[in-house]
Amino acid sequence: MTAPSAELQFVTFSLGEELFAVPVGVVREILDHEDAFKIPHGPDYLLGLRDVRGQGVPVIDLRLRLGMSATVKTPHTRILVLDVPIGDKLLALGLVADRVYEVVPFRQEQIEAAPDIGIRWRSDYIAGVVRRDQSFVVIVDLARLFSDAGPALSGVAPAARVA
Template identity: 35%
Template sequence: MVADMKVGSEAGSTEVAQSVSGQYLSFTLGGEHYGVDILRVQEIKGWEEVRALPDTPEYVKGVLDLRGAIVPIIDLRARFKLEKIEYTPTTVIIVLSIEQGEGSNIVGVVVDGVSDVLDISDSLTRSAPDLGAHINTRFITGMVSEGERMVVLLDVDKLFSPDDLGVLGASG
C-alpha cells in the first residue's frame, strides 16, 4: 500500500501555453508512461473504495470524502478505453486541481502506479503526433523520451471537458 503523500501546490501554472518545461509526476497505465504537471498534483493516496454514483459514465468510479471535500474519482484506464484490470497494492489515486472557465475543481484519477518526478525542458519535448480525426489528442501537450521509455505529457485541464465536470459536479 502506498502511503498518502503531499507533493504539489494548489497554484496553477503561469507558463506560456506552448511551454511544457517543468516538473512532471510520471505514472503508469497499461504499461505506458504518462506525466502531469506537478503543480497540479495535490496529493497521492493509496487506493480505497469510493461511493458509487448512479447514472454516471463508466470511467467515473464514484466520490471520496477527502478531509471534508467531496472529490470525484475517475479511472483513467476506463477514460482512455484501456483493458480493465483488478486494482493492486500499487494502484493509487492522484488528486489533481483542474482549471476550467473561471473556477477550479478537484478530481482524483486512478492509475496503475506512480513512477517518479521528471524534470522536463522544452528542448527535449516533442509535439503530440497527428493521429487523424478519429483519435483525440487534445489533452496531450507533448511527448518526451526518458531513458528507455516514452512519456506522454497530459494537460489535466483538457483531460475532462466542461460537460464531464458538470456530470461530476463542481467540487472546488
C-alpha cells in the same frame, strides 16, 4: 550566449505499460487506493466519490477515460488527487493510476507536440510527449480531458486553493 532552458516538474505514473505525466503543480496529494462511494448513472469512468480531507472528490478511472481497459486494483494502485484549472474554476479530481513513480524535470525543448497517428487514444488529450530511454512519456492535457466530461463532472464544486 543562450538563456538556460526552463525546466518543468511532472509527476510520472503508469497505466499498464504506458507512462504518463501531469504537472506537479496540479497534484494535491497521492493516496492509497480505496473503493469510492458509487454514484448512480455516472459515466463508466466515474468510479464515485472519495472523502479527501472533508471534501467529496470524484474518482476517475483514467484508463477508461482514455479508452483503455478498466483498472485492476493491485498493491501499487494509487489515486492522484488533482486540482485541475478549467476555465475560471478549479476542478478537484482523483485519478486512478496503476503505479505512481516520481517527480521528474523535463526541459521545455524536450517536450514534443502530440503525434496525430500511431497512438491508441485521441491525441487532443495529449499536451506533449517526451522521449525517455526507449519509449515515451505522455503529458496529459487535463483541462482538455475533463472540460468535455459532461454534466457528471461539470457540477462538481470548485476546490479550495491552499497556499
